[in-house]
Amino acid sequence: MEDKYITNKINKMRGILMIYFCFALFGCQATTTNNQLTEELVGLVSPQQLLQAKQKFADNYQAYQPSENELAAAKEFKGKSITVLFGAWCHDSQREVPRLLKVLDMAQSQLLDLKLIAVNRNKQEPSGLYRSLELRYTPTFVLFEGTTELGRVIETPTVSVIEDLAALTL
Known part of the structure; x- marks a missing residue:
């Protein structure tokens, strides 16, 4: 029973980490795109x-x-x-x-x-x-x-x- 509980916790943590990494990845791409659009000519x-x-x-x-x-x-x-x-x-x-x-x-x-x-x-x-x-x-x-x-x-x-x-x- 305790093993099932730990396995569920680990799976939830993996899911949360995946969501976090997806936000981080897409957030970085959006930032790069915005910087390219507003890049100054100097x-x-x-x-x-x-x-x-x-x-x-x-x-x-x-x-x-x-x-x-x-x-x-x-x-x-x-x-x-x-x-x-x-x-x-x-x-x-x-x-x-x-x-x-x-x-x-x-x-x-x-x-x-x-x-x-x-x-x-x-x-x-x-x-x-x-x-x-x-x-x-x-x-x-x-x-x-x-x-x-x-x-x-x-x-x-x-x-x-x-x-x-x-x-x-x-």
């Missing part, structure tokens, strides 16, 4: 990497139709550089960065260099460029001629990112 990225990694940016790039004024303004960037500090999580970045990329692509701009620097939610990234450029708001578009900063468009442009940046060249 550091220097190419336009192609950005558009492949972040669907919202790709959708906004595809949907945007630049004006003739924007396409003409993009010609003002010959020999200049633009550094963009943005957050993949930031709605203003999701709107404005794809617009910039689309205009530069369609206008076949003679831009010397384009740097896209993704920052985390603390507005930081590994190279420390956010610090030297004194980043406060995202996105921040910085126009350079050589090493000289000509000016910035911060967060929300007045007319459009391209036209506001082109106005800095005058």
Whole structure:
């Protein structure tokens, strides 16, 4: 009788342990999936990497139709550089960065260099460029001629990112 009692207890314990391990296993898988979905894009990225990694940016790039004024303004960037500090999580970045990329692509701009620097939610990234450029708001578009900063468009442009940046060249 006592053996049957012990056997029943052991079987119950096995059942409880199996349930515990199933919860642990499925819980870990769910955590991994959630982390993959919310993984941040941080550091220097190419336009192609950005558009492949972040669907919202790709959708906004595809949907945007630049004006003739924007396409003409993009010609003002010959020999200049633009550094963009943005957050993949930031709605203003999701709107404005794809617009910039689309205009530069369609206008076949003679831009010397384009740097896209993704920052985390603390507005930081590994190279420390956010610090030297004194980043406060995202996105921040910085126009350079050589090493000289000509000016910035911060967060929300007045007319459009391209036209506001082109106005800095005058």
